[in-house]
Amino acid sequence: MTDKADTSILLTGASGRVGRMLCACWQDVVPGLALLPQYRRAAPQGALAWNPLDGPGALLDHIAETGRRPAAIVALAGITPGPGRDLSLNTALAEATLDASVAAGVPRVLLASSSAVYGGDGGAPFGEDAPPAPVNAYGTAKQEMEAACAPWRARGLDICAMRIGNVAGADALLRNAVRAGPGGAVVIDRFADGGGPVRSYIGPTTLAMVLATLCRHPGPLPRVLNIAAPRPVTMTALAKAAGARIETRPAPQGAHQHITLDCRRLAALHRFAPGDSTPAEMVRQWRAAGVA
Template sequence: MPFPALLVLGATGRIGRVLRHFWAGQGDRVLWQGRSRPPGAEGDWAVFDPLRDIAAAASAARDRAAILCLAGVTHAQAARGADLADNLRLAEAAIRLGAVSGARVLLASSAAVYGNRPGLLEEDRPSAPQSAYGAAKARMEAQGAELGARLGVAVTSLRIGNIAGLDAILGGWRPGFELDRFADGSTPRRSYIGPATLARVLAELMQAPGLPPVLNLAAPGTVEMGALLDAAGLAWTPRPAQDGTIPEVHLATARLAAFTSFDAADSLPQTLVRQWRESSA
C-alpha cells in the first residue's frame, strides 16, 4: 500500500527528527511543518505557526489524507516557561485542519496520562496523571476527541511509550549516571520502542483503516532500564529507589497488534540500542 499524503506538524522536534531520518525516501508524500526550516533539512517543508497562520495551515493541509500532530510542549519546555496548555491548542488546530481538508488526525500523546498505575495499562483504563504534563496530555485527548466528534474528524491519540534515545536513560545518560534500584536488585521497567520500529509502525498506522480513538504505541513487554544501559555499554551507579519511583509502566499492545506486527527482537535491549545509534548516525 502506498505511503499516504501526510502533513507532519511539529517536524522540528525530537520525534520529527527521527521520522525525517527514516522517511527520507518518501519525497513529497510527506510535508513537514515547522515554525522555521532546520538548516540542511531535506524534503518538502511548510513554514508557519499552526496557532496563528490559519491560511498557510489550511494550504498545507489541502489534499492530505492524514495529519500527524507532533507539535506540543514537553516537560523540559514547560520547566523553561512554555505553556502546557499549548498541547491542547495545537491539537485543536490540527483537528480543525482535518475538518477543512478531510484528513484524519493522529495526536502524539504520552504514557504519562496513566500516572502511577500498577499492572498492564490498557487504553480503556481511566487516565490518572500525576504530573502537570500528563494532565495536559489527558485534557488534550479528551477535548480533542470531543472536537473531532463535533466536526466529523477521525481522531486517534497515540500514547507513546519510551523511545530509545529520546528517553531519560539512553538520551539522558552522562558520566556518573545514577539509576534507581529496588530492594530486589531490579531497576525500573518501561515499555519501549526503537526509533526505526516507531517510524515503521507509524507509517503502517497512517494507512490502516478504522483506528480507535486511543492507541498505545510501544513494542510488546517492558525493558529494565539497567539492562538497557548495560546493552549500550554505558556505566551507571545504582542508588536506592527514591520515594515515588514508578517500578513499571507496561503499555498493553493487544489493540495495536490489530494494525501492525512486531518481531520478538523489537523488544530486546540490544535492538533498541542499535536502532538508537543508527538513527543518531
C-alpha cells in the first residue's frame, strides 16, 4: 500500500455511534492510513456525501476528483432494530456497497455483520464455524445479508463479514449508565448462579486498530471473522468501571447469561495489547472518543 491512491479507507455509516467513535480516535491511533467518512446527506469537510442506494456515482466522482482510490471499504452503514425500521435494507445496503466497490476498483470490503447471527446462549464461545441460529429479526437480517455476498465473492471481491460483539459506548449498558447520571443505578440481570451476563466487548480505539490491521492484511481475509477483544467481560465489571451504581434483578425467562465469541481467528491476524480485554480500558477508550 505504497501508492498514494491506496492509503485511505472509506468508512460508511460514519454518523452512527460506532462510526463517530472511530472518526474521533482514528487519526491518533492509525497513522499513515487516512479515513474517509461517508454521510448520506451533507457531509463535513473532508468527508464524502454519498448514499450507496443511489448508485456508485458520488464515489466514482470523488475518486476522479481527488485521484485517491480507497484501499478498502469498512461498511458500517446498516439498519438497527427499532419501531418501523426495515431490517431487510441491510441486504440492500450491502449489495449496493459491493456494487460500488467493484465499480470503483476497491478490492476489499469489511462488512459489518453481528454476533446476533449465532443466536442465544451457546455455553461455550461461538466460533466462526458455528451454524447460525438467530433468535431475532436483526440476527436473521444480518444472516441474510452475509448470504447475499456470494455473487460478489465469485467475481473476486475480498469480502470479510465481521460478526461484531458489543462496542463499548455503542451498547445499551454504558448508554444506560450515562442516562442514569451521577448516583443513578444500572439494573443488571442476576442468574441462578448469582452471576450476571457475560458478553464479548471491544473498545472503540481497539476496534480502529483491528480494522486497520484487516485493511492492511496482505492476503485474502477470512470470509467470516468474529470481532471482539480476546477475553469476554461481565457486564457488572463493565458497569463498575464506568462508575455506575448497580442494582440486580432476577433474570427474566429467556434471558441469556453467556453470549461470547471465540476470537482466536482474529488474534492470529491482529496483536492485541494486554489491557484490551479489561473493562477499565474499554471505558477509558469510550470516554476518550467523546461520544456520550
